[in-house]
Amino acid sequence: MRAALIREFGAPSVVETAEVDDPLVGPDTVLVSVRAAGVNPVDWKVIAGGLRGAFPHHLPLIPGWDVAGVVESVGPAVTEVAPGDRVLAYARKDHVQNGTFAEKVAVPVRAVAKIPNGLGFAPAAALPLAGLTAEQLLDAAEVSKADTVLVHNAAGGVGSFAVQLAAMRGARVIGTASPARHDYVRSLGGEPVEYGDGLVQRVRDIASEGVDVALDLVGGEALSVTPELLASGGRVASVIDPAQVSELGGRYVFVRPDADMLDRLARYVADGQVRVEVAETFPLERAAEALARNREGHTRGKIVVTVS
16 A cells, blocks of 8 residues: 655655555454545654654654544454444554554544544544544533633634534633634634733733633643633643643643544534534645645644545
8 A cells, every 4th residue: 555654753854655565454443445634733743753752653654643534344343333434533553653644544443433424534534633632621621601711723723623612512712813813713613812922911801800711732832821811710721741731730631532522523513513624635645745734833724635
């Protein structure tokens, strides 16, 4: 099969397309014929070697943790899906080597959900990691309709879902974004504010007592949440740094595969309750370009690699 892979760690430019062996199918594994794979910041961080302290890595390495496609075969212990089913998955494994930027990928069945009717492969591939991350952040912060929620980077992949899912819970949502993205944030159900100097005052102009929940999706040298943004008893959930978020008494979230949650999110999208914004698609042979574009950090929504 064809795959986009790296033979050494580095920038997205080290990614090449090559022929590799088909994946093995274990007893509780689903072999997926890939139609589309979502691109996430973690993918180019893996390529740069940035996650070697968290997971065992093996070269040559195929990046990619999001997938949508068709079941080609299943292991003998799999009963949840069958050949021919359309599926999506957050395909993170215990070792980083055989990812989703390929014509086929083997995925543990615990991570696999069926694609509902009416949902195409590209938006389905854009959903798993970002959608699950958003929902698990909201769960960690126990967001409810009584809350005002601040979502940093509200026009990005995770942020776009977090705004919509928080609004679905009945929360009031404030989202940081550049002025060019403010109409987009409004369309998702959020009240946009510009990030940068003066943010605390802009947020407090909307929520005078501060926000009940802040979701940090930005990162950098420090958390993008300060105590001045929070109301009394305010909660923080972050994907950035567990040590930093603990200083604010917050919760760190590293997204976990969850087939039942993914099934629910996919149905939200198919039913029109949640919108998936696919910014661009790139064929497998241009995976390096897709990763470089994602690394620029200015994408509205998600980038997807397609496999014919």
